[in-house]
Amino acid sequence: MKLSINPSSTPLRALAVTAAIGLALSGCSLDDEPKAKSGDLAEEASLDGASLTVGGKEFTEQLILCEITAQALESAGADVERKCGLAGSNTTHTALTSGEIDMYWEYTGTTWISYLKHTDPIPDAQKQFDAVAKEDLAKNDIEWLDPAQYNSTYAIAVASDTADELGVKTLSDYAKVANSNPEDASMCVNSEFEARNDGLPGLEKKYGFDLPSDAVKTIAMGTIPKAVSEGDPCNFGDMTSVDGRIPALDLTVLEDDKHFFPIYNPAPNVNKDVLADNPDIAKVLSPIAEALDEEAIQKLNAKVDIDGLQPEDAAQEWLQEHDFIG
Incomplete structure (x- = not known):
């Protein structure tokens, strides 16, 4: 997927690097609640029999992305455990590399600087994404799926x-x-x-x-x-x-007139072995990434932070509006 990001667009991101994973706020499994009903996503992919754990950080955007992912995977037949709301970037990344979670949405700038330890970001969104995806797979066995079409900087x-x-x-x-x-x-x-x-x-x-x-x-x-x-x-x-x-x-x-802030393009990060066992994860999440642009995520954030909707309800509404789920 080609990125349609303007690196000089309104300048984002993440929260406190605190707490070990065991102390992180974590969502619970919703196995006792009805799964998301099948929609368009299930027509192209099947995850019947798959058991997956979806994580995410603790701020609004991440809580929404975590729920969108979980409900989308459920609609294609997967059993999903949620660990939404983990405390901090490092905690969430460690949860993925340690196998506590199978996937979450991460940002190109965060991985490039915080995890891969590069000093200078790449100012081109597509080149930054390609470089991050290649190095993170080689070093951490993390697959980067198609990115969303916005810069959460x-x-x-x-x-x-x-x-x-x-x-x-x-x-x-x-x-x-x-x-x-x-x-x-x-x-x-x-x-x-x-x-x-x-x-x-x-x-x-x-x-x-x-x-x-x-x-x-x-x-x-x-x-x-x-x-x-x-x-x-x-x-x-x-x-x-x-x-x-x-x-x-x-x-x-304020305009970042010296272009200091890196590009933070979000994309699903999935454990390599998990994706190899369940390749249809990519088929489920690719249309979602294509539909998530700056206007869409800002409206979703506002539904939670301004209108008071729960992240799972905002996610469900958006998925249903696009016929992704039933």
């Missing part, structure tokens, strides 16, 4: 009226404010963004500013959009570019 956002007041449209504008008046540049971050090279430390180096410690507020990722919209305890904050609360709360995403 980091974004630095601010309330639109505050952006107008401070005269900031780009991250270069922000750096000027940070250097002249750090109090106005106060930033809410989650603990993972605060520590990652592709997070705050790298951002400061790239744009030439150094926020004092009292201007950085470390809070839970899910609370950052509301905090930014209210300007309490910060005016700016890191979030994902596809967060449904950006338009709902009238936030402005």
Whole structure:
């Protein structure tokens, strides 16, 4: 599949690298609940007799992707155990490499930098995907399936009226404010963004500013959009570019005018042996990846974060709207 991603589109990502897998929040198996009914996906693939464990990280987008995957696989006949909501990127990746889960959706930028330990991202989405897929398979026995058609990268956002007041449209504008008046540049971050090279430390180096410690507020990722919209305890904050609360709360995403943030294109990561035993997994998930673009995931995120739908209900609605499941 060819990627239709604009690397310079609104700048995302992931959460605290904490907790061992045993302490991670994990979803439970829904074996006692009805499986997703068969739809178009089941016409092209069969997973009868397969027992699969689907995982995912703990933020909204990942909870939705985990449920979409689980229900899609169930519709094709698989028995699925859910471990949605694992705490942090490293925990979730380790769950896959250790065999605790069979698959989850990961991001090209995260794997390239955090797991494969490369310093410089590849600015072309397709080349980045190809490089990640090749190296991750060789080193970790992880197969990368067709990617979704959006870039879930980091974004630095601010309330639109505050952006107008401070005269900031780009991250270069922000750096000027940070250097002249750090109090106005106060930033809410989650603990993972605060520590990652592709997070705050790298951002400061790239744009030439150094926020004092009292201007950085470390809070839970899910609370950052509301905090930014209210300007309490910060005016700016890191979030994902596809967060449904950006338009709902009238936030402005600052343009990454120096193209610092890597491309974070999500794709299902599947254990090589699991995929070899169940090759129709790829047939089930490929149409889903094709249909998941930036508009689709932002609307799904908004259904959960704004409308209050449960991730499993938002996932089911979307799958049924596309006739993927019955």
